[in-house]
Amino acid sequence: MVITGSEPHVTTIEDGGTMWNRQPQAVCVRRAFKQYGSKSKPNQILNNLNMTVAKGTIYGLLGASGCGKTTLLSCIVGRRRLNSGEIWVLGGKPGTKGSGVPGAQVGYMPQEIALYGEFSIKETMMYFGWIFGMQTSEIMERLQFLLSFLDLPSQNRLVKNLSGGQQRRVSFAVALMHDPELLILDEPTVGVDPLLRQSIWNHLVHITKAGQKTVIITTHYIEEARQAHTIGLMRTGRLLAEESPQVLLSMYRCQNLEDVFLKLSRNQGTNGTTANTNEQMNISSNISLSALAFGNKKDNPVYVSQESGVVGLNFHQSKEVLISDSNGSTIGINDAPPHPPNAAIDCDDCASCSNCFNITSKGKIRALLQKNFLRMWRNVGVMLFIFALPVMQVVLFCAAIGRDPTGLKMAIVNQEIIGDECSFTEGCKFRNLSCRYLSHLSSNIEQHFYPTPDDAVNAVKEGDAWGVLYFTDNFTDALVARISLGRDADNETLDQSEIRVWLDMSNQQIGIMLNRDLQLAYRDFAQNLLETCGNNPKLGDVPIQFKDPIYGSNDPSFTDFVAPGVILTIVFFLAVALTSSALIIERTEGLLDRSWVAGVTPTEILFSHVVTQFVVMCGQTALVLIFMLCVFEVNNNGEIFFVILMTLLQGLCGMCFGFVISAVCELERNAIQLALGSFYPTLLLSGVIWPIEGMPDVLRFISKGLPLTLATSSLRSILSRGWSIDETDVYLGFISTIVWIFVFLVVTLVVLKFKRG
Numbered sequence: 001m002v003i004t005g006s007e008p009h010v011t012t013i014e015d016g017g018t019m020w021n022r023q024p025q026a027v028c029v030r031r032a033f034k035q036y037g038s039k040s041k042p043n044q045i046l047n048n049l050n051m052t053v054a055k056g057t058i059y060g061l062l063g064a065s066g067c068g069k070t071t072l073l074s075c076i077v078g079r080r081r082l083n084s085g086e087i088w089v090l091g092g093k094p095g096t097k098g099s100g101v102p103g104a105q106v107g108y109m110p111q112e113i114a115l116y117g118e119f120s121i122k123e124t125m126m127y128f129g130w131i132f133g134m135q136t137s138e139i140m141e142r143l144q145f146l147l148s149f150l151d152l153p154s155q156n157r158l159v160k161n162l163s164g165g166q167q168r169r170v171s172f173a174v175a176l177m178h179d180p181e182l183l184i185l186d187e188p189t190v191g192v193d194p195l196l197r198q199s200i201w202n203h204l205v206h207i208t209k210a211g212q213k214t215v216i217i218t219t220h221y222i223e224e225a226r227q228a229h230t231i232g233l234m235r236t237g238r239l240l241a242e243e244s245p246q247v248l249l250s251m252y253r254c255q256n257l258e259d260v261f262l263k264l265s266r267n268q269g270t271n272g273t274t275a276n277t278n279e280q281m282n283i284s285s286n287i288s289l290s291a292l293a294f295g296n297k298k299d300n301p302v303y304v305s306q307e308s309g310v311v312g313l314n315f316h317q318s319k320e321v322l323i324s325d326s327n328g329s330t331i332g333i334n335d336a337p338p339h340p341p342n343a344a345i346d347c348d349d350c351a352s353c354s355n356c357f358n359i360t361s362k363g364k365i366r367a368l369l370q371k372n373f374l375r376m377w378r379n380v381g382v383m384l385f386i387f388a389l390p391v392m393q394v395v396l397f398c399a400a401i402g403r404d405p406t407g408l409k410m411a412i413v414n415q416e417i418i419g420d421e422c423s424f425t426e427g428c429k430f431r432n433l434s435c436r437y438l439s440h441l442s443s444n445i446e447q448h449f450y451p452t453p454d455d456a457v458n459a460v461k462e463g464d465a466w467g468v469l470y471f472t473d474n475f476t477d478a479l480v481a482r483i484s485l486g487r488d489a490d491n492e493t494l495d496q497s498e499i500r501v502w503l504d505m506s507n508q509q510i511g512i513m514l515n516r517d518l519q520l521a522y523r524d525f526a527q528n529l530l531e532t533c534g535n536n537p538k539l540g541d542v543p544i545q546f547k548d549p550i551y552g553s554n555d556p557s558f559t560d561f562v563a564p565g566v567i568l569t570i571v572f573f574l575a576v577a578l579t580s581s582a583l584i585i586e587r588t589e590g591l592l593d594r595s596w597v598a599g600v601t602p603t604e605i606l607f608s609h610v611v612t613q614f615v616v617m618c619g620q621t622a623l624v625l626i627f628m629l630c631v632f633e634v635n636n637n638g639e640i641f642f643v644i645l646m647t648l649l650q651g652l653c654g655m656c657f658g659f660v661i662s663a664v665c666e667l668e669r670n671a672i673q674l675a676l677g678s679f680y681p682t683l684l685l686s687g688v689i690w691p692i693e694g695m696p697d698v699l700r701f702i703s704k705g706l707p708l709t710l711a712t713s714s715l716r717s718i719l720s721r722g723w724s725i726d727e728t729d730v731y732l733g734f735i736s737t738i739v740w741i742f743v744f745l746v747v748t749l750v751v752l753k754f755k756r757g
């Protein structure tokens with residue numbers, strides 16, 4: 001019927017109905033409102049839209065680009081929710097339990113190709129077949145039929161290597177795969193050559209003939225929609241008309257549907273205000289007007305292309321014929337399909353579906369897992385890189401971080417000697433003790449002699465040396481006097497016996513290391529001298545005795561301090577990198593939508609990704625730990641089981657954080673930015689490279705709440721202190737990691753579910 005105020009009122013569902021509306025409805029949409037954008041700046045897409053699709057018919061949804069066709073379809077298949085209004089699909093409300101929608105009752109072909117490029121045609125069919133709950137043998141049978149029907153190339157050809165038209169046909173085949181009750185095709189004929197287009201229509205006519213299958217199809221080729229039983233002309237979020245093509249053409253006395261559309265659009269323009277009111281908006285009942293207008297439908301045949309019994313792309317067999325019934329008599333396709341006479345009258349009466357596919361979750365999980373692994377396997381180069389990356393990071397860390405700097409130049413001014421010849425005599429001999437001290441300096445220090453203090457200081461200022469060491473001309477005598485006189489030594493003697501040092505402290509690590517080495521060299525030198533002279537070498541030491549440390553060694557390495565954090569950071573952020581784009585790629589390719597409409601839930605998608613990524617992560621974790629602990633011999637005093645467990649849990653945590661990113665971000669580049677952006681703050685605040693005890697209180701508080709902080713501290717305690725899980729510091733790390741995993745998973749699921757709405 002026509003829904004503008006100026007057109008004649010037509011029998012409606014609410015009116016009681018004619019014989020033509022006493023047929024089951026496949027889809028009913030009532031008073032649908034849908035808007036995008038914020039409440040303050042809404043973009044109204046569906047505006048009090050009513051739509052009725054009778055079972056066993058083809059419904060052509062027409063309208064200008066951007067008028068809301070895809071939005072309407074996505075609400076029908078349960079991909080999006082209306083802001084208000086109601087939708088019934090095959091007797092249930094999409095998205096509700098037991099409705100079968102989304103699910104195997106619907107075959108959905110989105111506008112985009114929405115196929116995995118790295119899959120072969122067969123693998124594509126297997127994937128969707130399993131999701132629809134089909135058995136492998138069934139899928140194979142159906143595949144053979146679809147291959148020949150859609151004239152597709154070898155089943156082993158990869159989708160990415162197919163032509164655009166072939167890909168579109170594969171996409172069409174996926175929608176047909178499980179022979180669904182309701183087929184929803186969003187512009188299946190766009191960019192398709194006329195022969196294929198006709199063949200698609202032929203098939204649609206063929207499958208709806210028996211009256212059990214229903215098709216909703218959108219198209220921009222208005223004229224091809226003549227082959228539909230009903231046409232819904234959509235404009236600015238509502239249906240201008242919903243009628244059979246013949247009725248529309250005769251009512252508006254037009255030769256083609258485009259003219260009808262133009263007339264209706266003009267009418268809507270002039271009657272826009274009245275059409276806006278709900279009261280005057282008739283609820284349409286498709287084919288009702290056709291019934292009134294054409295009492296004897298057999299006299300009003302519809303032109304459709306019908307193959308001579310053969311279904312497929314055998315174009316030479318296609319010809320424009322009138323549809324014939326089995327007796328050979330010609331009938332129009334607007335004949336009501338054979339429905340039980342007392343079938344449901346309106347949507348409220350729609351019985352809950354009885355022949356819903358019983359989709360096994362096992363089949364879906366199998367399909368999703370195989371899909372994920374296959375995608376990885378087909379991108380073997382990327383996979384190799386994914387495994388090489390952690391090894392590379394560990395090797396680089398162990399090779400570049402934590403080792404003592406070498407080749408550090410010291411500018412030495414030694415007034416005791418003439419020239420660069422700095423010799424001394426071993427034993428209890430007091431000659432050139434400055435040279436004897438210098439011989440105890442670490443091999444990391446390069447000694448360069450300068451004639452005057454000014455020259456040496458200039459060398460440091462010009463960056464040629466890290467510091468100046470200055471010995472007075474009577475250093476040896478003064479030092480001997482200092483040792484022998486003890487508390488009676490005068491200030492001048494004490495001054496002369498001192499080694500004066502000026503350091504370039506611009507590099508803290510080098511400065512501290514030189515400071516330490518110079519002092520240790522003095523202790524060694526003094527102890528050696530005292531010992532050779534028969535004195536107790538302890539006299540040469542400061543009176544603080546460092547016993548064997550309770551944990552760690554007397555010569556702690558920076559590597560040992562950083563290693564736990566580095567292990568966890570590598571595993572955590574590799575997992576983030578691996579997963580943060582996983583959902584986005586699928587979403588941008590339209591694959592996620594397709595899987596959702598096929599009945600896959602966010603939880604199943606998430607679960608399949610967790611399993612797949614977990615396998616990869618186990619490999620990465622093994623490599624990281626083998627290289628850290630076995631190859632580079634980072635200290636481990638604890639139980640390896642807890643080390644492995646903590647590392648795996650952190651990988652899992654990173655993976656879940658990656659899921660949050662990919663659920664939140666629409667674009668891959670945003671996901672990358674977010675992942676990279678979170679890397680530094682986490683690294684800096686987690687006590688990986690600097691103890692959190694050095695942070696201001698506020699930061700320390702924040703730091704403890706981050707996923708890596710307590711975990712790093714826990715792993716450090718296991719590795720260096722050898723603590724077990726019963727220590728607070730250790731189990732807190734585990735608890736915090738598990739809590740974060742849980743939080744990230746919940747956030748992801750909430751965001752995914754919210755986005756589906």
Ligand SMILES: Nc1ncnc2c1ncn2[C@@H]1O[C@H](COP(=O)(O)OP(=O)(O)OP(=O)(O)O)[C@@H](O)[C@H]1O
Nearest residue numbers: 036037043045063064065066067068069070071072
């Ligand atoms: N996720 C979204 N967020 C905001 N606006 C959207 C979103 N999806 C679609 N729109 C807008 O809604 C309007 C209707 O889009 P829709 O895709 O439903 O139109 P369409 O009739 O299918 O168009 P076409 O025939 O070109 O595919 C467009 O203006 C589009 O920009």
